[in-house]
Amino acid sequence: MNGQSEQPEQEIDDQSVVEEVSDAEIEEVEPGDDTNEVVSELEEALAKAGENWDRYLRTAAELENVRKRATRDVENAHRFALERFSRELLAVRDSLEMGLAAADNASVESLLEGSEATLKILSVTMQQFGIEEHDPAGEPFDPEFHEAISMQPSDDVEPGSVAIVVQKGYSLNGRLLRPAMVIVAAE
Secondary structure: OHHHHHHHHHHHHHHHHHHHOOHHHOOOOOOOHHHHHHHHHHHHHHHHHHHHHHHHHHHHHHHHHHHHHHHHHHHHHHHHOOHHHHHHHHHHHHHHHHHHHHHHHOOHHHHHHHHHHHHHHHHHHHHHOOEEEEOOOOOEOOOOOEEEEEEEEOOOOOOOEEEEEEEOEEEEOOEEEEOEEEEEEEO
């Protein structure tokens, strides 16, 4: 019981101390070493806050510059993405123009050779850039890679297979660019 009786006395003592100290009795602190310390700590904190604010502003500006640079790089990548491919296609165009210029006084064989050479240049250029040709003649019809334009009976291939390729299909790095237009063998 002594422990219980001591506890209320302690509470009373705390209350009496609080009652004794009132606002009127609080003395004003005169400027001294403690105040100068507080002022200097406050000035240091303000200086550090200023440094942090400057650091924040610089970081925000740098972030904005990075954002603008990234946007500009993406725009340039879109604008000039096909530059190398376009440069390679110019060789194909040049070959076609030379063939047309020579067509007036050329033989059929030389025109055929020129056309084959131009097609070879184009095929090499397409392979360099990951464009693959798909010729599905005789393969089973696959609607993911083939577009059937009609069906006709055929003795050469099994029913449901590609009998005639009207237009070849192409893919770019494994992604379908254009499905092959085909005629499917009927049953």
